[in-house]
Amino acid sequence: MPPLRAPLRIDGAELRLVRLPLVTPFTISTGTMTEKVFPLLILKSGGLEGYAEGVMDPLPDYLEETTAGAMALLRDTLLPQVMGHSFAHPQALARALSPWRANFMARATLEMAFWDLWAKSLGLPLQTVLGGEGGAIDVGVSLGIAPIPTTLDRIAQHLDQGYQRIKLKVKPGHDLALLRAAREAFPQAHLTVDANCCYSLADSALIARMDAFDLDYIEQPLAWDDIHDHATLQTRIATPICLDESIRTPDHARKALQTGAARVMNIKVGRVGGHTAARAIHDLCEAFAVPVWCGGMLESGVGRAHNIHLSTLPGFTKPGDTSSASRYFTRDIIEQRLETVAGRMPVPPGPGIGVTLDLDTLKTATLSHAEILP
Ligand code: OSB
Ligand code: MG
Numbered sequence: 001m002p003p004l005r006a007p008l009r010i011d012g013a014e015l016r017l018v019r020l021p022l023v024t025p026f027t028i029s030t031g032t033m034t035e036k037v038f039p040l041l042i043l044k045s046g047g048l049e050g051y052a053e054g055v056m057d058p059l060p061d062y063l064e065e066t067t068a069g070a071m072a073l074l075r076d077t078l079l080p081q082v083m084g085h086s087f088a089h090p091q092a093l094a095r096a097l098s099p100w101r102a103n104f105m106a107r108a109t110l111e112m113a114f115w116d117l118w119a120k121s122l123g124l125p126l127q128t129v130l131g132g133e134g135g136a137i138d139v140g141v142s143l144g145i146a147p148i149p150t151t152l153d154r155i156a157q158h159l160d161q162g163y164q165r166i167k168l169k170v171k172p173g174h175d176l177a178l179l180r181a182a183r184e185a186f187p188q189a190h191l192t193v194d195a196n197c198c199y200s201l202a203d204s205a206l207i208a209r210m211d212a213f214d215l216d217y218i219e220q221p222l223a224w225d226d227i228h229d230h231a232t233l234q235t236r237i238a239t240p241i242c243l244d245e246s247i248r249t250p251d252h253a254r255k256a257l258q259t260g261a262a263r264v265m266n267i268k269v270g271r272v273g274g275h276t277a278a279r280a281i282h283d284l285c286e287a288f289a290v291p292v293w294c295g296g297m298l299e300s301g302v303g304r305a306h307n308i309h310l311s312t313l314p315g316f317t318k319p320g321d322t323s324s325a326s327r328y329f330t331r332d333i334i335e336q337r338l339e340t341v342a343g344r345m346p347v348p349p350g351p352g353i354g355v356t357l358d359l360d361t362l363k364t365a366t367l368s369h370a371e372i373l374p
Contacts, residue, residue, distance in 0.1 A: 008114075163323065197245055217263070245271075
C-alpha cells in the first residue's frame, strides 16, 4: 500500500520538445539514429515539479508511436484530462488513462512524471515508493551495428570499463560472423544479441546456429506485434528468447509467459505505459521465475534516472542497458552526471528521481515549449 496522504493536485505542466545530438551514431536493424528528439514533461503541484521524458522516436521505426503524435496527444488530450485534478496515488492516474487505446509511450510520459511528483511530495526517493532498494544497479552496454573490427574494439573497451554484459545488435548478413569473431576474442564475456524484429520464423535454422555462441539470450528476434511465433521459435532453439517490442502491457507479458515465448524479459518503463505497468510485469515475471532487466531508449538523464530507480526492484537480476550518460551525450539536460563505476550505476539520491534540470542546456536543446494550465 502507498503511504496514506492527501490526494496530489496537478496545477500545471510544461511540455517541451528537446533535441540532443548523440556522441556516436547508433545503428540497429531498422536504421541509424544520430540525435535524440523527445518530449520532456514537467508536471507541477504547489512548489514541486515532476519530470519524465517520452521514449518514442520521430518515426514509427521501433514501435508505432511517433514524437509528433505523442506531443499532440499529451498537449491536447492527456494533460487537459488530468489538469486541475487530484490523484490519491499514481496508480489512480494510470487508471484514469486506462480507457485509451495503446499509446503506451505517451501515457508513460505523464504517469512517470506523476510518480516523480508523488515521491517528492512524500520526501522519498522514487525507488522507495516503487518498492526497490540498494544504492547502485548492475549495468551492461548495447553496442550498435558497426564493422566487426570496430565492434571488437568497443567490446574490449567496455569490458575494461567493467560493464557486466555486452549486447550486440544484429541483422541479416551481420549476425553469425560477428558472433563467431566476438566469442573467439572474448570466450568468457557475458554476451547477448538484439535483433529488433529483423527475422521471421523462416529464419529458425539460422537463429538456431546462434546456440553455438553461448548467448545469455536473444532479444526480440521476430515481429514487434508477435508473441505466438516467438513461442514456436523457442521450441526450435536452445538460447532463451527475451522480449522487448512485443511487450507493451502486463497482458502481453502474461501471454508471453504462459506460452513460453519469453524466458527473459526486457522491461522498459517508457514502453509499457509507466511504472504501474512496469511493476505489474515485474511481478508477473517473478511468478513465472523469469528474470527481468531494464532496457533503455538512449534516454537523457531524466529517463535514465527513472530507469535506474525502477532497476532497484528485486526481480531485476540481469544487468540493464542504463550505461553512462557520457556514452550518449556531451551535455545532458540534468545537472548530475549519471556515470557507472565498475559496471554499476549509482542511484541518484534525494526525493523523487533525484536529478535536477540543467536549465541552460535545456534552453539550448529545446525545439518547442508549451504551458498547459487548468
Ligand atoms: O531495442 O533495446 C533496444 C535503443 C533504441 C531503440 C531500441 C533499443 C535500443 C538499445 C539501446 O538497445 C539501449 C540504450 O543504450 O539506451
Ligand atoms: Mg531491444
